[in-house]
Amino acid sequence: FDSLETGHTYNYRVGKEGSWSEWFQFTTATTKDSLTFIYMGDAQNDLRSRWTRVYRKAIQTAPQASFILHAGDLINRSNTDAEWDEWFYAGNGINSSYPQGMIPGNHEYFRDDKKNLTLDPHWQQQFNLPRNGISGLEESNYTVNYGPVRIIGLNTQIIMLDSAGRKSQAEWLENILRSNKQKWTFVLCHHPIYSTSKSRDNFQ
Numbered sequence: 001f002d003s004l005e006t007g008h009t010y011n012y013r014v015g016k017e018g019s020w021s022e023w024f025q026f027t028t029a030t031t032k033d034s035l036t037f038i039y040m041g042d043a044q045n046d047l048r049s050r051w052t053r054v055y056r057k058a059i060q061t062a063p064q065a066s067f068i069l070h071a072g073d074l075i076n077r078s079n080t081d082a083e084w085d086e087w088f089y090a091g092n093g094i095n096s097s098y099p100q101g102m103i104p105g106n107h108e109y110f111r112d113d114k115k116n117l118t119l120d121p122h123w124q125q126q127f128n129l130p131r132n133g134i135s136g137l138e139e140s141n142y143t144v145n146y147g148p149v150r151i152i153g154l155n156t157q158i159i160m161l162d163s164a165g166r167k168s169q170a171e172w173l174e175n176i177l178r179s180n181k182q183k184w185t186f187v188l189c190h191h192p193i194y195s196t197s198k199s200r201d202n203f204q
Contacts, residue, residue: 004028024096029066029147033183036062038098041071041190044107047086055090059098067146068098072105072156072190078120079110088126102127103153104140105190106160117161129153134168141169143176150182156191 004010007030013021038058043051059065075083088095104119112118124139133141133153141155152173158165177185 006030024093026097026099027066029099031147033148035066035147035149036064038062038065038068039071040068042073042105043070043087043090044073044076047075047083047090051087052090055094059094065098068094068100069151069186069188070100070102071188072103073107074102074105075120076107078108079122081122084122084126099146101129101144101151101153101188103188103190104155104157106157109157117157134165134172137165137169141172145182148183150176150180150185152176152185152187154187154189156189160191 001010001012006028009025009027011023011025013023015021040055040058043055045051058068074087077083104123108120108123110118110120119140127139129139130142130144131138132143133139133155137155137158141153141158143150143152145151154169154173155165159169160166173187
């Protein structure tokens with residue numbers, strides 16, 4: 001969508017003549033200093049039986065949320081059509097009405113025939129995320145402003161397993177933070193710096 005105005009509610013549907021979807025509604029960001037958002041981590045398992053309940057309860061609890069953030073491990077086995085189908089099934093009606101940001105976790109990655117760490121090809125086919133991060137990490141490392149918030153997505157699977165990727169993202173992050181003028185800054189990543197479980201702290 002182009003030329004959207006701040007703080008407006010829009011209705012849309014997709015399809016073609018004679019075959020249209022139902023109508024969906026979403027509201028663009030405002031200039032207010034406060035907002036409500038939903039943060040979800042590790043949907044991953046039992047998507048159809050349990051994730052559906054968690055996701056829908058979150059919307060019932062915060063129906064006026066401005067956006068939803070997903071911190072990786074959306075599915076359990078990468079490159080699996082059935083699991084992605086269940087993830088989208090759980091978000092039926094939600095995904096079409098709330099702006100969303102997501103970042104991949106370790107379960108969105110696999111090793112190819114040459115043992116190269118590879119992002120699930122579903123990722124870029126399904127999501128339309130900013131492409132303003134590190135070259136080669138398009139749509140898995142990015143930044144975007146929403147009202148008073150700067151959201152910074154880091155690909156921590158690459159940070160954990162690739163020294164060059166760790167260095168390039170660190171330099172990129174420093175530049176982003178140096179020029180950031182937003183009131184609030186969120187860093188969205190899969191691996192926590194400090195874990196509540198023993199021996200699972202990261203980035204030491």
